[in-house]
Amino acid sequence: MPSYALAPDAPRWVTLPSHRQWLLGQADALLGFFDRRSINALGGFHDLDAQGRPMPVGEPAGARPGRAIHVTARMVHCYSIARLMGRPGADAIIDHGMDFLWNGHRDPVNGGYFWSVGYGQPTDDTKQAYGHAFVLLAASSAKVAGHPDADRLLTDITTVLAERFWEDRHGAVAEEFTADWKPYDTYRGQNSNMHLTEALMAAFEATGDSHHLAMAERIADLVVRRHAAANGWRLPEHFTTEWELDRAYSGSPMFRPFGTTPGHWLEWARLLVQLWELGGRRLDWAPDAARSLFLQAVADGWDAGKGGFYYTLEWDGSPRIRDRYWWPCCEGIGAAAVLGAIDPDPVFEAWYRRIWDFAAARLIDRDHGGWHPQLDADLRPNASPFFGKPDLYHALQACLIPLLPATGSITRGLATVGV
Numbered sequence: 001m002p003s004y005a006l007a008p009d010a011p012r013w014v015t016l017p018s019h020r021q022w023l024l025g026q027a028d029a030l031l032g033f034f035d036r037r038s039i040n041a042l043g044g045f046h047d048l049d050a051q052g053r054p055m056p057v058g059e060p061a062g063a064r065p066g067r068a069i070h071v072t073a074r075m076v077h078c079y080s081i082a083r084l085m086g087r088p089g090a091d092a093i094i095d096h097g098m099d100f101l102w103n104g105h106r107d108p109v110n111g112g113y114f115w116s117v118g119y120g121q122p123t124d125d126t127k128q129a130y131g132h133a134f135v136l137l138a139a140s141s142a143k144v145a146g147h148p149d150a151d152r153l154l155t156d157i158t159t160v161l162a163e164r165f166w167e168d169r170h171g172a173v174a175e176e177f178t179a180d181w182k183p184y185d186t187y188r189g190q191n192s193n194m195h196l197t198e199a200l201m202a203a204f205e206a207t208g209d210s211h212h213l214a215m216a217e218r219i220a221d222l223v224v225r226r227h228a229a230a231n232g233w234r235l236p237e238h239f240t241t242e243w244e245l246d247r248a249y250s251g252s253p254m255f256r257p258f259g260t261t262p263g264h265w266l267e268w269a270r271l272l273v274q275l276w277e278l279g280g281r282r283l284d285w286a287p288d289a290a291r292s293l294f295l296q297a298v299a300d301g302w303d304a305g306k307g308g309f310y311y312t313l314e315w316d317g318s319p320r321i322r323d324r325y326w327w328p329c330c331e332g333i334g335a336a337a338v339l340g341a342i343d344p345d346p347v348f349e350a351w352y353r354r355i356w357d358f359a360a361a362r363l364i365d366r367d368h369g370g371w372h373p374q375l376d377a378d379l380r381p382n383a384s385p386f387f388g389k390p391d392l393y394h395a396l397q398a399c400l401i402p403l404l405p406a407t408g409s410i411t412r413g414l415a416t417v418g419v
Helices: 017-035 069-084 090-105 129-144 150-165 190-207 210-230 262-278 286-301 326-342 346-363 393-403 410-416
Strands: 116-118 121-124 310-313 319-325
Touching (some): 017 069, 017 393, 069 393, 090 116, 090 129, 129 150, 129 410, 150 190, 190 262, 210 262, 210 286, 262 310, 286 310, 286 326, 286 346, 326 393, 393 410
Antiparallel strands (some): 116 121, 310 319
16 A cells, blocks of 8 residues: 655644544444344344344354354443434443343353353353453443443442452453353463453443552553563463463464464553543553554554554564454554544554555445455455454444543543533
């Protein structure tokens, strides 16, 4: 892709009314794509195919017929955002998701939340930190949106996280348990802890409880200030029980692939700016860490010839999985926007424009709606591990984060200043 020169006095795109209107139009299109056919009458939400139609049970071949907890929770989060934006019809989707979190995913016997549920019973009864992090995010967003059941869910998920997952000696959460809370394995991962950091900040904003913020700061200190800094800002993903780096680990290709994942460096860059702001700018190391993560991600992860971020990298920063997924671009857009808000260096504006140019040309599906989740090395849409159109969480946030202050979450920004 050609790289256009940025004039020294060029305005930030986020200051242009026309660009802001374009972002809102993209957000509206995403919400419209998902609110038409997502609700599953049996509870939770359908996975959608490339045309936006509900996927048949068991599709793609071999899939389990359950609704995954992170999808349920993300839909609650996203339509809580939609309600704060004044979108008619959002309430019904929030109600549907909140009901399924409580009456479908929640384990009434042992506590906690099942990973996936179908036909009135769990199809995967493990209790995973990743999924519980999104339940906390959903509860926090629903509270800001005024849902009557939000406090009940917030109290329950906060208790489960504190009593079952949190390991105070490390300042992070354990990864996974069986249904009756036996340790599943010795793995510890940054991905679940990163998303919990996002959720803890949302919970702090929703409740004012500083304990949430303190937990988020401890996770960031462990994962970023300690481990990412020691690895030259190539953020490690996989660890042992004692939080020692495990370079040989290779797990789920969607959630725990081998090597490093530059999209997560970008995601942490955004979260660190928010964490720094929410804490009254006390974490003096956070802004420089955010810049370092962002600049290393674009240096190693971006394909300078064709555009887009490689999904995973080898430990030396060279490409491993060359497919381009939609979500690293979404996180790069958000990170460039919030860094550009606190740092006048034009490099962040240049990257904000470059990533959006790629997304608009290659990822936004103008024929069927939504975004293509995955492109191959030649930038053609392909599939596996992502099929159809995954939930709108990443893409919606990419459209809205640039419109709001970098001092907090989307829900806080919408509730206080609007768009």
